Amino acid sequence: MDGTIQIGFGDNSSDLPSSATGALDKLITQMSSNTDLRVQLHGYANGASDSPSQARRLSLFRALSVRTYLMKKGVRSTRIDVRALGKAGDGEAANRVDVIIQKS
Secondary structure (H helix, E strand, O other): OOEEEEEEOOOOOOOOOHHHHHHHHHHHHHHHHOOOEEEEEEEEOOOOOOOHHHHHHHHHHHHHHHHHHHHHOOOOHHHEEEEEOOOOOOOOOOOEEEEEEEEO
16 A cells, blocks of 8 residues: 555644544554555654745654654554655645655
């Protein structure tokens, strides 16, 4: 199964929203039954100011909060790639993490 789960975050927050756990729990179930699945976590953030480094740091913390949740539920870190992309230039919501599901 290839696909993407988009997790929205509050402004200037890197705390994993409780609304995201249902979709992540389904993903964890899929990953536990299919060892070929991997995920890429692409973090995005506007940041509090116009500073690209602040936006990149916040996007990293957001991606790491998703990674931590997955690891606490038993997903090995070797199956998770994290990318902090800072400000989104793709026209989508800026304060988010895209969980991209791939077969290895």
